[in-house]
Amino acid sequence: MKNIAVFASGSGSNFQAIIDEVKKGELQANLKLLVCDKPNAFCIERATNEDIPYFTFSAKDYAGKEEYENEILKKLKENKIEFIVLAGYMRLIGPILLKEFEGRIVNIHPSLLPAFPGKDAIGQALNANVKKSGVTIHFVDEGMDTGPIIAQQEVDIDSAETRESLQEKIHEIEHQLYPAVLKKLFSK
Ligand code: GAR
Numbered sequence: 201m202k203n204i205a206v207f208a209s210g211s212g213s214n215f216q217a218i219i220d221e222v223k224k225g226e227l228q229a230n231l232k233l234l235v236c237d238k239p240n241a242f243c244i245e246r247a248t249n250e251d252i253p254y255f256t257f258s259a260k261d262y263a264g265k266e267e268y269e270n271e272i273l274k275k276l277k278e279n280k281i282e283f284i285v286l287a288g289y290m291r292l293i294g295p296i297l298l299k300e301f302e303g304r305i306v307n308i309h310p311s312l313l314p315a316f317p318g319k320d321a322i323g324q325a326l327n328a329n330v331k332k333s334g335v336t337i338h339f340v341d342e343g344m345d346t347g348p349i350i351a352q353q354e355v356d357i358d359s360a361e362t363r364e365s366l367q368e369k370i371h372e373i374e375h376q377l378y379p380a381v382l383k384k385l386f387s388k
Pocket of ligand 1: 208209210211212213214215287288289290308309310318319320321345370371374
């Protein structure tokens with residue numbers, strides 16, 4: 201069974217979906233650590249509720265990415281982490297972690313990449329007036345939401361779509377798709 205760390209910055213509903221599948225025995229993984237760059241984020245409460253250890257930090261307390269990623273790397277090594285799962289972690293992964301976990305970091309993004317990378321993919325899709333968006337799961341490389349695509353699922357955007365309704369549709373897909381893709385990856 202793989203030892204995994206989830207990285208998140210916000211509410212952590214995807215983190216929760218992963219926790220739930222692990223608890224049901226559907227996803228075979230040891231959820232060893234949450235890494236969070238926002239000390240007040242709700243995902244930390246989710247970790248606490250489930251007795252999952254967490255490491256939280258503020259980037260502003262460090263001289264740069266190298267310094268905080270070295271600290272994260274120390275925690276990952278202490279916990280014998282084999283796989284990193286990004287779930288709404290809103291920072292680029294730098295060379296320190298990429299080198300150590302090459303091919304073993306995955307990300308979920310709320311658009312059909314390569315469309316609408318970066319922040320607020322949902323707002324970007326609505327502003328662009330597209331009729332379809334979706335969810336992408338991909339391996340992480342040094343780029344912003346680039347890296348080999350593992351899975352994608354489309355969602356229709358209705359004429360009356362709001363940010364809230366689209367976000368809800370996307371979350372619904374994400375909460376199914378991410379655990380399913382992880383299940384396949386971890387069984388290899
Ligand atoms: C998710 O929709 C995820 O796809 C997105 O952040 C949200 C986090 O929600 N990630 C990105 O935009 C990455 N570029 P959650 O905190 O409820 O899981």
